[in-house]
Amino acid sequence: MRVLITGADGQLGSALRASVPTGVTASALTRADLDITDAAAVRGAVRELAPDWIVNAAAYTAVDRAEEASEQAFAVNAAGPRLLADAARHRGARLVQVSTDFVFDGQRSRPYRPEDMTAPLGIYGASKLAGEDAVRERLGMQALVVRTAWVYAAQGSNFMLTMLRLMRERERLGVVDDQVGTPTRAPGLAGAIWAMIGAGLGGTYHWTDAGVASWYDFAVAIRDEGLALGLLARAVEVDPIATADYPTPARRPAYSVLDKRTTWAALGKSAPHWREALGAELRCLARMEAETRVLAP
Template sequence: MATTVVIAGADGQLGRELQCTAPTGVRCLGLNRTQLDITDPASIHRCLQELQPAWLLNAAAYTAVDRAEQEEALALQVNAEGAANLATACAERDIRLLQVSTDFVFSGESGRPYQVDAPPEPLGAYGRSKLAGEQAVVSALPEVLILRTGWVYSRFGSNFVKTMLRLMGERDALSVVCDQVGTPTWGRGLAQAAWAAVARPQLHGIYHWSDAGVCSWYDFAVAIAEEGLAGGLLSHAVTVTPIPSSDYPTPARRPAFSVLDKQRSWRDLGLPPHHWRVQLRAMLQDLKDNGHE
């Protein structure tokens, strides 16, 4: 009998990738905000009552990092109250919940990859809202599984890779910040990690997932330029110049170092690490084969 899994936020990058990678034996039901509004307990009740899933994967989120500085109440409504609504409803019905969170719960002041039990210290409204979501779901549903990630990109939706390809197609030179360090995460790999968690119902608590390796946004942009040209997605070489964050001010402060330690995840999820550049190449091939969505 197929395991029924509901995906909240099915129209987003991760939601789309989850639907593309659903394993055999899973009845995957991707629901957008119209079908499942996580800020509306009545909507959640109707959905779960009708579908009776074994798992709910929460890929719905407010992710506008800069805008959240002026819209913190809205970010909290979605990322904290919405997550709490899901956890409460799941607890009432004995449904497992996977909550997606972020590297932005950390300050970025560490020089070493963040362990899952490292003290959170978000710098801005977005990080605060996601941390509040983590705390809310643990309070309502202690057996929840939280999957933190960062720098997510995919052929779906809007993200850094697709923005860089667009700008590189229009220009001969770009400047990109070089003093913010992390690890890119292909949404396909993140989705596969989520499905691996669903297949291991004994797991709970906090896990970290991104691809392997470390880079700055500048390094990432250089790789996009090189791989895009090699793969035929760009028609000309582009010069990428490194600049400090002070030359590109944004409303929200970003962590200077947001590398997550994934050792526990690679072990418990049974998934091998893949270097971020290998994953970037695979995503660009996916984009070339299937186009932007």
């Protein structure tokens, strides 16, 4: 089976590249290799590489900047997936479109199911929803939409790495405690996507790690695990604050926990608890930093 991965230099794309299953030939294209908003480039890449599946891990993920850069957000998150879906349909290939919890408004008090009504609060969520709609319209059940949330890894730009950096620089931090969701380790998400491809799934599925957390809970866990692993030299005070006390250009859902039961049933496996997954990724980061120190002149 041949698989084309777009956005292969991002945190999810990198995790997909690092976990290609036996029997799969993956062509991993970075943003520099392939601009998914370039119709001719997309057609050319799909024609040349002749994939059976395309996994679109390319995305515009700057939630706040999207409010001022809506054209760019919709180009990458909506027009790009449409072009990939057109090329996939012409090739007879299938497409994985990675989406987000931000397609929901956060007004519910129970985990969001794949079939629940969408109502994005900002440009980022609206652009990702438009991308979902574009691939479904063109490919039907040949499209696989995978919604996830709060993705992090030992590389890239994400909450875990930002918190570690700030905790090394500051004595005290305030972190929002009234936005609730589930952190998701990128390597685990990559493994789930490969499993979904292997199972031939189509339609809309949710995948995050297990459990529920606020951003404050996530930050405290990062601090505690970071201290235990020697990633932090001292304990930083982390204070819970309200969203109203930390205004941002984009509104965010207050509750965006995703219901994964359909996915777990389809794959015959569940995800680890987010705390367990966080510990695994921080251990990976600790090893990376130790190796860097050894190699340093």
